[in-house]
Amino acid sequence: MDVFANLATGFGAAVTPANLLFCLIGCLLGTLVGVLPGIGPIATIAMLLPITFGLDPLSSLIMLAGIYYGAQYGGSTTAILVNLPGETSSVITCIDGYQMARRGRAGAALTIAALGSFFAGCVGTIVIAAFAPVLAGFAEKFRSPEYFSLMLFGLVAAVVLANGSVIKAVAMVILGLLFGLVGTDTQAGVTRFTFGVSELYDGIDFVPLAMGLFGFAEMMGNLEKKLEDRSSTQKIDSLWPTREEAKLAVPAVLRGTLIGSFLGILPGGGAVLSSFASYTLEKKISRSKAMFGKGAVEGVAGPESANNAGAQTSFIPLLTLGIPSTPVMAIMVGAMMIQGIAPGTALLTEKPTLFWGMIASMWVGNLMLVIINLPLIGLWVALLKVPYRLLFPCILILCCVGAYSISSSTFLVLLMAGISVLGYVFNKLGCECAPFLLGFVLGPLMEENLRRSMVLSFGSPTIFVERPISLVLLFMSLALILLIVLPSFRKTREDAFQE
């Protein structure tokens, strides 16, 4: 089998003692930061990104993969133990996970989440290994118009999946696109919106932006609220699920994995969509619907697996097309760029070792997580009991050092301060930051591809409907837009975000 030969190459490159160590450190740090309340995976990865700068490309990607899975797992842990979702995709885990914890089954919930995620991660890795080369071959047919339409589809999907007002999400995407255009226009050689600040000539740096919007804005919000009493953290008795719990969990994990692997490939928030879809499915087919919302095992097992499978397969659009489909993937692009790797079709053909090494490292990251985290659950729980007033100054310092060390520039630190004010205002006004971030990343890419398409077609916008792949993508975007306009879907969407 070709897939396995390729994977073997990958494992050969990825599994060295040094790389395993980096992966281990990445997992530990990722969980450590991800478990802190109020810090989701996006902020965690942005914060820890600078640590990987000094490593060689493969090791740094492996460490990042470790951080990513660690951060995700950390998010589920806080969701289950203290009912604080770190990101949209673990909102679902909160519903039944926290209820399980209140019934004294926190240990079982955590184990189910971890093992379910591990299984989903394994399947996701195989899906990537099997389909990425196929898709990469398909992607070779992509020219600028197709890329443009695909990114448009991704943005539309991001808007549909944002919670809250649709029109505000659209405006946030547009604003993000505008922010993305700051810097030098490479084709015309003109600087735009830089206010003559030389640090902005290369554009606004991604890391301070993400930390400002997702780290500090949250921090300010958290400090305003009276934080609930942390002593409410549940005690953990046994880690192992009972036989009945396992019986309920296994099929849910299988279904969740299937849903997640498929939906994750779609651009625009695959992980979120998959956990929602999985939860709805589990609730629908369950024989004891009344248990949902009161600590149903399937309500944890399904969405957690779907979430992880989706997180895994959302690497596919990134690795084959070079298009980040979620904010987390956007950070991965940033990290790859810093290492001098351009994700996209060329990656597979030009740097196969790196490509397969990275895929192998995802699996290693997943395994590492199960091995180190189950025994360490006690430690994470202890960390959750540290009062917030002691945690947030440390988080602040971590972010500042991170922003500064990107290019030893004080400007980035000050920029981060400015952006956190902006993020705080967005939060107050009910504007979602995730669409903004996606727009920001896609802005320059979209402009470039729009320009090239226009040169190809001598200025005629019909090029986007004349090319079949592009046309299909535009139709899909249109279908998504119609879906939101339709009242019945609108209602389901509102219900989903209500829970």
Next chain:
Amino acid sequence: MVRVKSPQDFWAGILFICFGVLALFLGHNYAFGTATRMGPGFLPTTLSWILVILGLIIVFRGLTFDGTAIPPGRLRPQIFVLAGIVLFGLLIERVGLAPTVFVSGLVAAFASQEVNWKEAFLLAAGAAILSVVLFIYLLGQSMTPWMWSP
């Protein structure tokens, strides 16, 4: 007399309009170009107009439909968190990592209402030592530990 029915929408709309107008103003002399040869001003100008129009619609909605009020905020967390970040930026190249972390950690700690002097002092000192060990000695980042080091 017009009444704001949904303050969240209304002010979000105003914010978008401000950003749009600002971008239009800043970008007014970037060449627009033609459809075939798009100039540097093509996308910024188009997007800014879209943003202004969306902003107007959102403001209109804020005036017609009832909606959420803006959740009340408090100034204390913002001021101290911001002060912590800004101090870090201003000090890091002047006095080195350890004193910077100490000062900005100490200041930031006051963003919380539950702060007490002794605890904040110990926390800042501990963070200063740890960050030097972690970032400079373990991760080898190029920062001076303190201003007097060679």
